[in-house]
Amino acid sequence: MKQIKLLMLVAILGLGIGLPATAQQASTIFEIQPGVSMLGAGAAGLSVANGAETLYYNPASLAALPGISFSSFYASHMGLANYSALSLTFRNWGLAALLLDSGGIDGYDANGNATTALSYKNTGILFGVGIDPSSFSFIPNLPFDFSIGARIKYLSVQIAEDSGTGFSFDLGFRTTMPDMKLGPLSVTDFAIGVTAVNLFGGISYDVEQDNFEMDVRLGTSVRMAKVFFVALDLYLGGSAHLGVVYSPVPSLDLRLGVISGSTVSLTAGVGVNVDGFLIDYAFATHKLGGTHRVSLTLDFANLDLGGISRSLRNILP
Numbered sequence: 001m002k003q004i005k006l007l008m009l010v011a012i013l014g015l016g017i018g019l020p021a022t023a024q025q026a027s028t029i030f031e032i033q034p035g036v037s038m039l040g041a042g043a044a045g046l047s048v049a050n051g052a053e054t055l056y057y058n059p060a061s062l063a064a065l066p067g068i069s070f071s072s073f074y075a076s077h078m079g080l081a082n083y084s085a086l087s088l089t090f091r092n093w094g095l096a097a098l099l100l101d102s103g104g105i106d107g108y109d110a111n112g113n114a115t116t117a118l119s120y121k122n123t124g125i126l127f128g129v130g131i132d133p134s135s136f137s138f139i140p141n142l143p144f145d146f147s148i149g150a151r152i153k154y155l156s157v158q159i160a161e162d163s164g165t166g167f168s169f170d171l172g173f174r175t176t177m178p179d180m181k182l183g184p185l186s187v188t189d190f191a192i193g194v195t196a197v198n199l200f201g202g203i204s205y206d207v208e209q210d211n212f213e214m215d216v217r218l219g220t221s222v223r224m225a226k227v228f229f230v231a232l233d234l235y236l237g238g239s240a241h242l243g244v245v246y247s248p249v250p251s252l253d254l255r256l257g258v259i260s261g262s263t264v265s266l267t268a269g270v271g272v273n274v275d276g277f278l279i280d281y282a283f284a285t286h287k288l289g290g291t292h293r294v295s296l297t298l299d300f301a302n303l304d305l306g307g308i309s310r311s312l313r314n315i316l317p
Contacts, residue, residue, distance in 0.1 A: 029124045032083065044242060049061040051069040069088075071278075094127075128152075132145070149173075153167060154166075165204065169199050174192070175192050192219070230243070239261035243256070273302075277296075279295070
């Protein structure tokens with residue numbers, strides 16, 4: 001009965017991944033594309049060190065962060081569930097919380113008679129660490145720069161009257177390449193990222209257990225002509241993510257992307273950075289309806305309270 005309820009709620013919320021006959025696969029908040037900033041660019045963030053959202057994509061990228069960053073966002077997930085998150089990252093480590101609550105969904109039995117309301121709630125906690133081996137003096141010089149990372153994810157699930165908890169473990173790798181020129185075109189910030197997701201772990205209920213789906217993900221990103229940033233991620237589980245960011249000025253990012261999996265989703269977004277205070281917006285299409293997201297981020301490494309005050313004085317009458 002729990003599995004039937006889960007399938008119904010997953011279908012309604014658009015979380016679905018296949019549940020093969022040989023093993024039950026968990027469909028959870030971790031299957032929803034995270035964050036706001038990179039979502040606007042196709043959620044192609046495996047090789048990108050992007051402030052507080054870095055933890056969502058690749059823990060190895062935490063080693064490339066310049067300092068502290070805090071971000072929060074809220075979204076009405078396709079108008080069917082409340083989806084929100086808080087993320088705090090430092091150089092080398094980060095912590096995040098993801099919350100999904102569908103509220104009450106009217107339930108019906110096989111004869112079409114109304115029953116008790118069904119609910120689907122997820123609480124996910126992420127903790128990750130990223131290390132650059134070259135930062136340790138006792139390690140000899142290596143032929144290329146790279147970082148490695150690990151992430152543990154804890155999940156609490158409530159499906160109607162049933163509940164369960166579980167965890168999973170991920171590994172990450174990231175390396176950067178030297179800047180180069182292709183004729184008149186400058187190529188910078190060239191990076192490659194790899195993650196092994198859900199190496200082990202699952203969700204335990206009273207009488208059964210659902211496994212997390214293991215996946216290996218590859219990503220690369222590059223900045224061209226200083227104003228275009230392109231990122232591509234490939235999930236061996238069966239999806240591809242492509243994103244483009246155009247930055248006409250340092251404080252403004254315009255984003256477009258596409259996510260191709262069981263369905264195709266188009267994404268778009270915009271980001272404004274005012275002296276370390278960031279506002280990001282993203283929209284993603286879905287066959288069940290589009291989703292709007294807005295996030296607020298404080299990038300303490302670049303935060304300039306005096307600059308923000310001056311900007312407000314220039315804007316306000």
